[in-house]
Amino acid sequence: MGRLPRGRRPTFLRLNDRIAILVVDLRPNESRVGVADVNGNFLSQESMPTSRDPRIAAEGLATRIRHLKEVHSDLVFEGVGISLPGRIDEKTQHIIFAPNLGWADFDLKGAIKRATGMRVELENAANACALAEVWFGHPEKNRDFVVVTVSEGIGAGVFVNGHLARGLRGMAGEFGHVSLDPNGPTCTCGGRGCWEVYGSSRAALRYYHEFSQTQEELSFRDLMGLADSGNEAAHKALEKMFQAIGRGIRMIVTGLAPEEIVVVGELTRQWPQFGSLIEKEVGSAFLAGRAPRVRPAEGEMARLRGAVALVLQKHFGPAVEAQK
Ligand SMILES: [Zn+2]
Numbered sequence: 001m002g003r004l005p006r007g008r009r010p011t012f013l014r015l016n017d018r019i020a021i022l023v024v025d026l027r028p029n030e031s032r033v034g035v036a037d038v039n040g041n042f043l044s045q046e047s048m049p050t051s052r053d054p055r056i057a058a059e060g061l062a063t064r065i066r067h068l069k070e071v072h073s074d075l076v077f078e079g080v081g082i083s084l085p086g087r088i089d090e091k092t093q094h095i096i097f098a099p100n101l102g103w104a105d106f107d108l109k110g111a112i113k114r115a116t117g118m119r120v121e122l123e124n125a126a127n128a129c130a131l132a133e134v135w136f137g138h139p140e141k142n143r144d145f146v147v148v149t150v151s152e153g154i155g156a157g158v159f160v161n162g163h164l165a166r167g168l169r170g171m172a173g174e175f176g177h178v179s180l181d182p183n184g185p186t187c188t189c190g191g192r193g194c195w196e197v198y199g200s201s202r203a204a205l206r207y208y209h210e211f212s213q214t215q216e217e218l219s220f221r222d223l224m225g226l227a228d229s230g231n232e233a234a235h236k237a238l239e240k241m242f243q244a245i246g247r248g249i250r251m252i253v254t255g256l257a258p259e260e261i262v263v264v265g266e267l268t269r270q271w272p273q274f275g276s277l278i279e280k281e282v283g284s285a286f287l288a289g290r291a292p293r294v295r296p297a298e299g300e301m302a303r304l305r306g307a308v309a310l311v312l313q314k315h316f317g318p319a320v321e322a323q324k
Pocket residue numbers: 176177178187188189190191192194
């Protein structure tokens with residue numbers, strides 16, 4: 001209880017800081033596993049390789065989770081939150097679409113639950129980031145926004161009229177697989193010329209190889225480092241990628257008229273140099289009214305924070321109801 005000069009005495013509420021959440025940011029090559037408190041602060045995090053075989057990947061994750069639980073035996077774990085580049089059927093809770101992981105129908109939730117004995121929540125990475133915006137941001141300000149995650153692919157989490165749009169079998173938000181050119185490069189989904197083959201980190205690497213006439217193996221992080229050190233091919237590759245992202249966001253802006261677009265991913269580190277390319281595209285995309293705000297997500301931990309939010313959302317109730 002607090003004291004005030006007059007009026008009712010306020011009761012201060014604070015979430016128990018011994019309660020923790022195990023979080024996983026599942027990615028095609030390398031995943032991150034961490035421990036966070038309920039306020040979204042990270043107590044530890046580490047990386048591990050991701051197997052192409054979902055069963056082996058699930059076993060590896062469960063082992064890390066059990067290990068972290070032992071290391072932090074002073075904490076009470078509320079559950080496991082996993083954000084991943086794919087879509088989960090709401091009814092069966094199976095992963096039904098994850099072309100960049102290369103996993104077909106798979107019950108990751110069941111596998112981790114059986115191996116760890118913990119409660120497990122799965123969510124598409126972009127949806128999880130949208131929930132994090134609501135949990136850790138200012139939900140009263142945000143009724144209509146779209147989170148765009150850019151990594152090996154492009155995903156979108158659509159928050160519309162104060163709710164997350166899920167669509168039939170949880171498939172809403174796959175703007176990354178809208179074909180922009182039926183004769184374009186092939187995509188992991190089996191289609192051609194999808195938005196993500198032009199705007200993802202894989203696309204940037206392809207551009208770099210074209211511009212530099214080399215085939216050297218490098219990561220997207222290496223590419224950003226090259227651009228920072230003045231490499232022209234790397235600079236041009238990132239320019240082309242950011243422009244493609246901006247062009248794709250135009251279709252989201254025109255179709256959904258969000259108030260805000262939040263961009264998540266390693267690329268946000270380059271926002272000071274290239275962010276204006278996205279802002280310019282989006283700024284000219286609205287038909288009437290005004291253009292939405294575009295901003296990079298705060299910090300590189302956005303996807304892990306998304307995984308925190310989805311456990312909080314499930315276990316403590318939604319942070320926001322539809323507001324007028
Ligand atoms: Zn595709």
